Amino acid sequence: MRVLVAPQEFKGSLTAVEAVDAIQIGVARVMPDAEIDRAPLADGGPGTVEAIVHAARGRTSIARVDGPLGAPVDARWGRIDDGRCAVIEMAAASGLTLLSAGELDVDRASTYGTGQLIVHALDSGVERILIGVGGSATNDGGSGMAEALGAVLLDEHDRRLPSGGAALARLARIDVRQLDPRLDRTDIRVLCDVRNPLLGPKGASAVYGPQKGAKPAQVAQLDRALANYAAIVERDLGVRVGDIPGGGAAGGLAAGLVAFCGATLQSGFDAVADAVGLADRVAQADLVITGEGRLDTQSAYGKTVAGVAALSRSLNVPCLAVAGLIEGDAAVSGIADREASTPEGVSVEDAMTRADELVRDAVVRLLQRYSR
Numbered sequence: 001m002r003v004l005v006a007p008q009e010f011k012g013s014l015t016a017v018e019a020v021d022a023i024q025i026g027v028a029r030v031m032p033d034a035e036i037d038r039a040p041l042a043d044g045g046p047g048t049v050e051a052i053v054h055a056a057r058g059r060t061s062i063a064r065v066d067g068p069l070g071a072p073v074d075a076r077w078g079r080i081d082d083g084r085c086a087v088i089e090m091a092a093a094s095g096l097t098l099l100s101a102g103e104l105d106v107d108r109a110s111t112y113g114t115g116q117l118i119v120h121a122l123d124s125g126v127e128r129i130l131i132g133v134g135g136s137a138t139n140d141g142g143s144g145m146a147e148a149l150g151a152v153l154l155d156e157h158d159r160r161l162p163s164g165g166a167a168l169a170r171l172a173r174i175d176v177r178q179l180d181p182r183l184d185r186t187d188i189r190v191l192c193d194v195r196n197p198l199l200g201p202k203g204a205s206a207v208y209g210p211q212k213g214a215k216p217a218q219v220a221q222l223d224r225a226l227a228n229y230a231a232i233v234e235r236d237l238g239v240r241v242g243d244i245p246g247g248g249a250a251g252g253l254a255a256g257l258v259a260f261c262g263a264t265l266q267s268g269f270d271a272v273a274d275a276v277g278l279a280d281r282v283a284q285a286d287l288v289i290t291g292e293g294r295l296d297t298q299s300a301y302g303k304t305v306a307g308v309a310a311l312s313r314s315l316n317v318p319c320l321a322v323a324g325l326i327e328g329d330a331a332v333s334g335i336a337d338r339e340a341s342t343p344e345g346v347s348v349e350d351a352m353t354r355a356d357e358l359v360r361d362a363v364v365r366l367l368q369r370y371s372r
Contacts, residue, residue, distance in 0.1 A: 003027055004281050006039040007291035008304035009047040010324050012097070013355035014293075016040030016047045017054065022356045023289055023322065026363025030371065037285060039276050043304045044191035044249075044268020045134020046091045052130070053078035053087060055276035063120045065113035068094045068137040069105060070163070077117055080275075085128040086121035090114040090250055091135035094144075096212060099137050104213030106222065107166035109138040111253050115148025118188075118261075122180060128187040131257065132268055133250035139165040139209055139222050141198065141229045141241075142256015150178040151260060165205075165251065166218075169225040174236040179260065188261045191268035193303070196248035198241055198255045199227050204248035212251070226252055233259045269307040279311060288312045288319040289363065295323040295338060309334030320370060322362045324351060339366035 005027065007019040014022065017040045024036050039055070042048040053060055058080035067073040075092035079085065091097065093113030096104075114131075121129050138144070143153055144163055152175040153161045153168075161167040197203050205214065205222040214222060229252075230242035239259040241247050246265045247255035257263035273279065282288055290308040305321055312319035313334035321338040325348070332338075341362035342351040351358055 001031055001034045002037060002284060002286050003031065003034045004037045004039060004285035004288045006041050006278065006288060006308050008041045008043060010291070010293040010355055010359070011046065012293065013324065013352040014359065016042060016051055018356065019291060019359065022359040023291065023363050026360040027289070027367065029364050030367040037281055039278060039281055041276065041304050041308070042132065042268065042272050043134065043193045043307070044132040044271070046089060046095065046097070048132035048191060048268065048272060049076060049078045049087050049089050049092070051272050052275045053080060056080035058087070063117055065093045065116040066110070067098050067113055068109040069099065069103065070110070073098055073113065075113065075117055077121065079124065079126065083124065084126055085130065086124065086126040087130045088114070088117050088121060089132045090253055091132070093117050094138050095135045096137040097135065104137065106137070106139050106209055106212040106214045106218065108164035109212070110140055110144030110163035111138050111142055111256070112144035112148045112163060114253065115145035118145065119148060119180070122182045122186065126186065128189070130189050130191055130271060131263070132191045133253050134268070136250035136253060137212055138253065139205055139212060139214070139251035141165065141168060141226050141252035142254070142260065143168060143229065145253060145256055146260040149180045149183065149260065151176050152178070165222050165225055167225070168229040169221070171229055171232050174232055176237065176260070183261050188257060188263040189271065190249070190254050190257050190263050190265045191271045192246045192249040192254050192265050193268045194249050195245045197243045197245060198230055198247040198252045199223060199243070204252045207248070208251060230255070269304055273307065273311070279315070282311050282317055283315050285317055288317055289322065290319060291322040291359070293324040294327065295321065295325070295332070296327040305335070306332050320366055322359060322366060324355065337366060337370055339363070
């Protein structure tokens with residue numbers, strides 16, 4: 001029996017590699033003779049650097065950059081293909097997990113540190129940059145990223161705007177004369193598995209602003225600010241970004257990368273799956289086990305679990321899933337069975353501290369049921 005273990009991270013408790021470790025131990029308890037193939041995955045959010053660099057046998061570096069509110073953070077990024085390609089996670093520099101609940105400030109949070117990571121990659125001489133854009137604390141349309149790369153955002157009095165998405169309501173002009181010229185000769189790919197546009201009821205502010213602390217009045221203000229930003233970007237840069245599918249990812253960072261860096265958007269899951277050779281590995285497996293921290297109604301849309309399940313179904317390989325929590329109608333086509341690792345009566349906080357043990361036990365229950 002060849003078992004492919006291919007989860008993404010269990011957010012806040014296990015990295016993708018740690019999740020693979022836990023699932024592998026659970027498999028060994030039920031199927032001691034099974035051959036295990038390990039494939040930690042991601043979809044453009046946290047864990048993307050680890051998954052791609054691990055699969056490509058690349059290397060990682062640490063860069064000191066500005067966090068979402070300006071405090072310095074140490075952000076990990078990677079290089080693959082003999083150093084020709086950089087892999088960056090915006091979450092490492094501008095991510096939600098870098099702030100406590102009491103620190104969230106969606107009006108001021110900036111992607112400046114993500115721009116600094118891009119500068120580090122350019123300084124290393126790469127030809128291509130992959131940027132995962134999940135897990136942001138920001139709603140600034142990538143304006144902070146653009147400033148780190150040399151763009152200047154000015155109000156009607158030719159004063160620099162302060163950081164953050166709220167200030168974009170006062171944007172009057174964008175000066176790109178000092179924008180880093182290396183961007184013109186660098187292929188930049190945005191790894192993104194959402195289709196939300198920058199603006200409107202399905203846009204960055206409305207859909208993702210509340211999880212970053214935005215109240216309803218702030219959501220409306222931020223959407224108007226981004227609408228002004230999109231209009232100035234189109235006038236001064238000649239790039240229409242307001243309605244790009246996926247442009248609203250990471251508080252509009254995806255749209256900003258298109259506008260200032262000439263980036264293209266692609267599926268984060270597909271990019272990681274390609275890097276790890278997932279299709280061939282599924283085809284060689286007798287059973288696939290995937291997983292994530294939470295299976296819910298959104299899991300069927302653009303998530304790693306859904307991608308693994310679809311690939312398994314297309315190759316006629318059974319697929320099982322384990323998750324920290326299973327909520328609501330979490331049906332994902334292609335998954336034969338699923339199991340939650342958090343027992344009834346156990347708090348989420350306790351479950352997260354015991355995630356390794358609980359995931360192992362959940363895999364045992366799942367496989368015992370599957371093997372009957």
